[in-house]
Structure formats: structure tokens, C-alpha cells
């Protein structure tokens with residue numbers, strides 16, 4: 001079995017295990033998704049989803065955020081880690097949306113990654129979930145840890161991991177794979193110590209039994 005075939009087996013097993021996997025951030029339009037995705041860096045999705053309903057009721061357009069007082073914006077998101085930086089990024093990104101994109105969220109990875117607070121991970125999340133455009137793979141902390149443990153990459157660099165995974169995994173799975181890895185990372189393949197004995201992948205995983213924190 002080659003690497004691609006093994007990866008396909010892993011994905012099939014994960015799909016069976018987590019049939020309802022999905023993108024977890026709540027949003028109803030591309031702007032809301034961009035804001036939620038900026039807020040979600042190093043924060044659990046549940047915390048973001050508890051904060052955004054009120055925020056989205058108060059700020060409805062890019063112009064609303066661009067013109068908002070930074071102090072008010074910070075207050076609205078103060079339950080979120082690094083809220084001061086994130087408030088600045090949201091305001092600056094929305095200013096750029098107004099000035100360069102007619103107040104709309106752009107649809108290319110190049111334009112998205114020019115926005116403050118938007119890296120490749122966030123840009124991929126916006127493209128895939130707001131526009132159903134899959135040009136890459138969302139590489140989050142679970143994806144980094146599990147890709148290494150599963151032997152899909154030796155790198156710790158998200159851009160390199162994304163390239164490794166894009167070479168290994170069929171394009172029609174690129175959107176789903178980070179969600180499956182996140183579900184499995186939360187339930188079984190946890191950061192401090194994975195529950196390998198309970199893992200559906202333990203026959204396919206080269207690092208099964210690993211206890212090193214990753």
C-alpha cells in the first residue's frame with residue numbers, strides 16, 4: 001500500500017467514526033465568517049460562537065467595523081484571547097475591504113492573505129466555507145499534530161504540511177480532512193497523550209503508542 005492509499009484508508013475510517021463532522025464556527029455570510037475566523041486563532045470554536053451573535057447584531061457591514069471605535073470593539077470581544085490584537089485586525093481588515101473591495105470579502109487566497117489578521121489557514125476557511133472554493137487545506141493545531149503522528153509529514157511548518165497533505169490526499173477530501181482530524185484530535189488523539197488503544201486508526205498509524213507531547 002503506498003502513502004496515498006494509506007491516507008485514503010485513514011480518511012475512510014475517520015468518516016465512519018465522525019459521520020457528522022463539519023466546520024464549527026457559526027456565520028451567515030462571508031463577512032461574519034471572516035470575523036469569526038480571525039477571532040478563532042488559539043480559541044475554542046465554542047467560545048467564539050458564544051461571542052459572535054451579539055457582535056454580528058451590532059456590526060452588520062464592513063463599514064460598521066471600519067468605523068467602530070476600537071474601544072467598543074474590544075469590549076464586545078473581551079472574552080476572547082488576544083482580543084486587543086484581534087479587534088485591531090478586524091477593524092483594519094474591514095477598512096481594507098471598504099477601500100479596496102467595495103465592502104465585500106474577496107474570493108482569492110492572494111487578496112484574502114493581504115488582509116490584516118488573515119493568514120493561509122483563515123483564507124482557506126473563508127474560501128471553502130463561504131464560497132465553496134477549495135484551493136488548499138486548513139492547517140490548524142489538530143491537523144499539525146495528527147498529520148505528524150499519522151506519518152503524513154515530518155514538518156511542523158503549516159505551509160509545508162499543507163503542501164505535503166495536498167500531495168497525499170485526493171482533492172475531493174481537502175475540505176473535510178481538517179474537520180475529521182479536529183474531531184479525532186479532540187476525542188482520541190489528544191495533545192498530551194493519545195488514547196491509541198481506543199483509536200480506530202491504530203493499525204494504520206506509524207506513531208501509535210507515542211506519548212510525547214506534540
Ligand code: SF4
Nearest residue numbers: 189194196199205208
Ligand atoms: S494510533 Fe494513537 S497516535 Fe495514531 S492516530 Fe490513533 S491515537 Fe493518534
